[in-house]
Amino acid sequence: MARVLVVEDEPDIAELVCLHLTTMGHTAVHEADGLDALARARGGGFGLIILDLNLPRMDGLDICRTLRADDDPTPILMLTSRTGEIDRVLGLELGADDYLTKPFSVRELMARVKAQLRRAALYAPSAPAVAAPPERAPLAVLDLMIDPERRQVRRGDAALELTAREFDLLLFFARHPGRVYSRSQLLDEVWGTGYAGYDHTVNSHINRLRAKLEPDPQRPRYVLTVWGVGYKFAEG
């Protein structure tokens, strides 16, 4: 979900655009004045700028040109009125990413917004990995201690002997307690998307994992069956 700057001096259009952005789950920030809009855009933090052409004090073309001269790569969707082709072409030459001619349908606007945000996400530099979870740190779940580094599972003093796949399955479950996974999701996540497996592959591995893990495999405490859906790992 993105912060979107809506620069539009016609209150009805601005309200409509902001309302639909909010409905889509985005945060809309509105400016009606060209110079205010430029200052706001330069403050940064927007995933998209929806920019009207004719605005008080500074028009959309100048705003667009100025932002691009700043090397600001924020996608810009221009709104033009039906005054002719020149404005549209100019808008694109100035570095706008797309344009819509007024009057536009809400559906059309939202499709363009989605397309621009998707494009921006594709080309955005990936976030630094500082916040990544410690993949190799030992994991304590229920009364189990799972050590990804050594690929060992202990309950108290007792080590559980698991095959590589059983270990991967347990580790995956333990990292997502309470989440329900279908058999085909587990195949994708644990065996890998390229694996041409069958649902019964998952069933038989879970049965073997339970036989080693569960004090009473007939009444599992760790890996629980969710009837008609798949499996989940017990919470807390």
Ligand code: CA
């Ligand atoms: Ca206008």
